[in-house]
Amino acid sequence: MQLSNAYFNNRRLETLVENQTTYTLNNAAMHVFETHQQAEQIMLQFDQPVLASMLSGKKIMHLRDHESFNFLPGESLILPSKEIMCIDFPEAKASNPTRCLAMAISEDKIKQMLQVMNETMPKLDGKEWALMDYNFHFTNDIGLYQILQRLLFLFTENHPSKDLFVDNMLSELIVRILQSNERKIYTEKTLEINNSSRLGYIVSFIRENIYQPLSIETLSKKAHMSESHFYRVFKNELGISPVEFINNERIKLAVSLLQDPKRTIKEVFMECGFESRSYFNRVFKRKKNVSPGEYQANVVREKRY
Structure with missing residues (x-):
């Protein structure tokens, strides 16, 4: 993600460690932190729930009840209000500063969106949408990346309607984060939840039968739903279509x-349930930016060295 020229033209660099530039609107505050020298055990805390997203450089995060982990560009982290972070900056320097976006979102805005989602996007198992798992660390998908890039521009733009623009983007941001969290729950905890959740059962069925042809018709019958209703509920909860989910699982395999x-390559695409090599190649390259053959060659080359 790129910071705008307006940000660099107006920000003041007053400290070399976690220099903070803040923009405050009705339902959110955007903080950009910059660190230009190595540092350890820097403490940080917010009064509202926060989406932290790395822009450049590397942090090592130490959170309560969690193992330490690297925090890298393209990754985000959801933190509750009052959560104390302890942060190391092992590689920060003037020529390569560490920069991080922290988006503090009002709890009223989050509750408002939860109400909208429960009214318009009811879950398959009848449970209500609720606050996401806090300390949820994830890689941004293209949708989240584009929203965050847009928010970086909007907060620094001098526009009379930017509060309205930002509020609309925050609504989409909250929905996408909750859907990303739901995907994580269903893909990582399927065996724990599939007995009590129809969608969990479907996810488990997909993973156990990934090598077989899987159609919306088959999956909707397994869920005892019409095809259109199944498709809509699946996408509402997980944020991606059933076909996208199946392809993601097949590419992981x-x-x-x-x-x-x-x-x-033929053995691989057949074991993964793809019907043709051309479709497998197309999906793989879209997900990994290289062809299956190039990927395998790179793996072989790395193992030699």
């Missing part, structure tokens, strides 16, 4: 199988 240099 393909990445694992391609670690073996003895496997042919």
Whole structure:
């Protein structure tokens, strides 16, 4: 993500460690932190729930009840209000500063969006949408990336209607984060929830039968729903279509199988449930930015060294 020229033209660099530039609107405050020298055990805390997203450089995060982890560009972290962060900056320097966006969102705005989602996007299992798992660390998908880039521009723009613009973007941001969190729950905890959740059962069925043809018709029958209703509920809860979810799972399996240099590309795409090599190649390249053959060759080359 890129900071705007307006940000660099107007910000003041008053300290080399966690220099803070803040923009405050009705339902959110955007803080941009810059660190230009190595530092350790810097403490940070916010009074509202926060989406932190790395822009450049590297942090090591230490959170309550969590193992320490690297926080890198393209990743985000959801934090509750009053959460104390302890942060190290092992690589920060003047020529390569660490920059991080922290978006503090009002709890009233989050509650408002939860109410809208529960009224218009009811969950399959009848449970209500609720606050996401806090300390949820994830990689931004393209939708979140574009929203955050837009917010970086809007907060620094001198426009009389920017409060309205930002408020609309915050609504979409909250929905997408909750859907991302739901995907994480269903993909990481499927075995724990599939007995009590129809959608959990479907996710489990997909993963156990990934090598077979999987259609919306088949999955909707398994869920005892019409095709249109199943498609709508699945996408509302997980933020992606059933076909996108299936392809994501198949590509994860393909990445694992391609670690073996003895496997042919044909064996891999057939074991992953793709019907043709051309479709497999197209989906794989879209997800990984290289072809399956290039990916396998890179793996072999790395293992040699």
